[in-house]
Ligand SMILES: Nc1ncnc2c1ncn2[C@@H]1O[C@H](COP(=O)(O)OP(=O)(O)OP(=O)(O)O)[C@@H](O)[C@H]1O
């Protein structure tokens with residue numbers, strides 16, 4: 181914004197106008213300070229750009245495809261957001277999700293386990309991974325970065341051992357049901373997209389309107405204050421990581437629905453993609469600040485950029501390049517905002 | 523008058539450092555009791571034992587004449603003892619009402635609260651507002667983030683939280699240490715305001731003039747023990763400092 185230091189306003193009329201423009205500037209500043217405004221603006225800007233660049237972008241079918249493509253990463257980002265709000269980070273989520281999908285599909289296909297039970301077991305296994313993460317972070321007081329780097333490798337190895345490097349095919353219907361679509365207007369929407377949106381809505385409610393959600397923010401903001409005021413920080417953190425694990429299991433189910441196979445190679449860059457979505461969504465990597473609604477926009481930004489560049493025929497490395505630049509910009513903005521507060 | 527909170531022969535060792543070496547303590551109803559002492563005299567350790575932040579190796583603590591055993595700050599809080607910690611006490615990104623009710627949030631009545639765990643934000647805001655006004659802390663909106671407040675106002679939020687929930691005792695560990703002159707004055711007024719409401723206050727401070735200004739009695743701690751209890755009218759500041767540093771003898775004998 182241009183500085184208005186050039187001339188002193190004189191006379192009541194000018195002063196009044198200056199006052200009014202100052203009010204307007206304050207209103208704009210207040211609006212811009214709402215944490216979801218930035219991500220939403222970026223998303224709309226990206227959409228505008230691609231609809232001007234290619235006429236294949238702004239169609240119901242393509243937008244539904246974008247949502248479908250961000251389904252797993254978006255769902256992983258729900259868990260990632262809650263972990264990051266507590267000032268942690270979860271590098272294991274993609275690998276845990278992949279292990280969950282292999283457990284589900286192998287049990288259901290080779291293991292003679294009924295599909296619904298196989299799904300439950302898969303989700304529980306993912307939740308158990310989360311509980312291990314949370315337990316090590318709280319009890320052993322290890323940094324979440326290191327703990328989840330360890331469980332990332334463990335989950336990755338288990339995935340390959342248990343799957344024998346084989347893709348699991350011929351899945352029963354129950355496992356792929358979330359990949360089915362229903363018509364909405366003149367486009368088809370997958371049930372999986374709806375599941376992701378519902379998860380975002382539930383997370384939004386819990387984070388915003390319940391005591392548990394407030395405690396998540398408080399623990400990320402000032403853990404010592406939270407503990408001293410009677411928040412049971414250990415129990416909270418273990419719960420956060422465990423629930424995040426269960427959410428990764430659901431992401432796995434969405435993945436299976438979309439691809440109709442259990443793929444041991446799946447999800448290898450999803451941890452970084454989910455962090456990208458969280459950061460682009462305006463959630464502070466330092467914890468305690470940000471909104472999950474912004475993260476939904478963040479996930480969609482990643483999806484829109486990939487999809488749009490693809491439609492324009494830009495090579496996929498450029499998609500990676502651009503998201504990389506965006507992440508650094510977003511973290512830089514967070515850092516600046518933080519410095520200004522101090 | 524019988525003490526509301528007392529401790530006898532508290533011992534706390536850290537390896538071969540003895541932080542508390544048989545310390546006694548007595549707080550009377552409705553008073554402001556200042557605790558002074560040199561660095562390392564064991565003031566914070568004493569207060570941590572009284573507020574449940576640590577468990578003493580030896581000694582007894584009695585609340586209203588009954589023995590109590592605190593294993594966590596939450597235990598002490600349940601017993602009606604609230605503590606204001608110097609600078610760790612607030613979550614800056616949360617608003618004032620959220621900070622006041624942190625760890626004791628109020629939920630909506632009925633199904634919304636019981637099943638959906640929905641917070642009663644409006645009620646917490648209005649109660650927070652009432653508490654703050656009660657203590658004459660002038661802050662506009664309870665939905666303002668704490669980080670937008672001045673240091674004195676933040677400490678005001680912490681004091682209001684303690685005063686709002688304490689049933690027996692409010693403890694303050696160097697509440698003015700990080701504040702400027704004007705803001706310290708504000709907090710000192712608050713301490714008096716809390717006493718006016720009938721709550722006794724334990725005030726730990728290095729600020730001797732302030733201590734002499736507000737305290738009803740002064741507990742002097744030296745080398746892990748209480749060496750004297752004086753009234754601000756009985757001795758002058760120089761004498762108190764002399765007792766603190768061991769240049770003059772204290773007036774309490776140690777009970778073994
Ligand atoms: N956690 C701890 N580990 C080891 N030693 C400790 C610990 N806490 C306190 N001490 C020691 O116990 C003694 C008393 O410390 P305490 O913090 O109670 O003093 P204090 O009177 O509050 O001092 P100050 O005025 O500097 O705050 C000091 O020698 C200190 O080094």
Ligand SMILES: [Mg+2]
Pocket residue numbers: 565566567
């Ligand atoms: Mg101290």
